[in-house]
Amino acid sequence: MSPADALADAGRRLVAAGLSPGSSGNVSVLDGDRILISGTGSSLGRLSEADLAHVGLDGSHLGGARASKETPLHVAFYRRDAAFRAVVHLHSPHAVALACLEPWAAHNAVPPLTPYFVMRVGQAPLLPYRHPGDPALGDDLLAAPWPLRAALLASHGAVVAGADLDEAVDRATELEEACRIALLTAGSPRRELTPDQIAELARRWDSPWTPEP
Structure with a gap:
């Protein structure tokens, strides 16, 4: 499957799962020495070659559609970890x-609350509020002091990374489920995983998790 076809497939799966309302959200994949990313205003459920932008690893527009305003978030994740x-x-x-x-x-x-969040996502810090498209969103992600492969953006949404699109889509789905469970149990006496349980899961599944002091 070509990178463009893989992006279109990932977009359809995210929409089918109810994770991309309207034309919200964006997806990208590394294609050699450039990034292929969904264009601004495109619907993830109907991506075609014409909807994709080619972007350099420095964020520069190289061709194709107009790149998503959230391109700095994507560039930051690629810069954090090869x-x-x-x-x-x-x-x-x-x-x-x-x-x-x-x-x-x-x-x-x-x-x-669940082992699956620790195993498949790992810690997901809350990054500061910035208006959508603010390049500082990428700066915040790049500067986050903890190991991570997912983050929440204050009053905005989520961003996740993976070794390939399948892993990134699965991780985004698991993060949404963990958030749903957190909201469903809010205000009730709930049992969180213990530090020892978390450490064992993180070690076994090579998941990023910073122990609490």
Whole structure:
């Protein structure tokens, strides 16, 4: 499957899962020495070659459609870790709702309620509020002091990275589910995973997690 076809397939899956309302969200994949990213205003459920922008690793526009205003987020993840080859940014409802609340901890906005969140996502800190498209969103992601492969953006949504589009889509889906469970259990006595349980999962699944002091 070509990178363009893989992006179109990823977009359809995200829309089918209810994670990309309207024309919100954007997806990208590394294609050699450039980034292929959904264009501004495009619907993830109907991506075609004409909807894709070619962007340099410095964020410069190289051709194709007008790049998403959230391109700095994607560039930042690729700059953070060469293992990341795909990025998904969404305004999925439960991630947005949790991003409007105070974070569970500095290094992780999402309480560790299920092993799957720790295994498949790892810690997802809440980054400061910036208006959509602000290049400083990428600066914040790049400067985050914790190891991470996902983050919530205050009052905005989520961004995740993976080794390929399948992993990034799966990780975005798991993050949305973890946010949904956190909201469903808010205000009730709930059992979080213990530090020892989290450490064992993070070690076994090579997941980023910073122990609390």
